[in-house]
Amino acid sequence: MRTLPVLAGFLAIIFLAIMVPGMAFAETASMRTASESEIRQHLPGTSELKESKNGYEYRDGNKNGYKITNGQVCVLFPSKKTDCVNVKTDGKRFQMIDKKGGRTRF
Numbered sequence: 001m002r003t004l005p006v007l008a009g010f011l012a013i014i015f016l017a018i019m020v021p022g023m024a025f026a027e028t029a030s031m032r033t034a035s036e037s038e039i040r041q042h043l044p045g046t047s048e049l050k051e052s053k054n055g056y057e058y059r060d061g062n063k064n065g066y067k068i069t070n071g072q073v074c075v076l077f078p079s080k081k082t083d084c085v086n087v088k089t090d091g092k093r094f095q096m097i098d099k100k101g102g103r104t105r106f
Helices: 003-028 036-042
Strands: 065-069 072-076 082-089 094-097 103-105
Antiparallel strands (some): 082 094, 094 103
């Protein structure tokens, strides 16, 4: 009698392992590269950024520089290290994709 609930739990785990990545792919399949304009409209505070000679934009009092282009947002840290994410959208939802391929909504 106890084997039936155990088997059902095992099958549920297998189902999730197989189907969840497929669902994530279906959700991201309609995504396209977000334009610079779309990214700027979606991110709060971009109107406060001021362009610098190095091509990055800075907010008053913040030492991090930002470069927003079609499909990408890069941050220049005071240590001169940069980090960039790709940005995709379907026109309503936005996703950031890091250099390892991880996807996050923003």
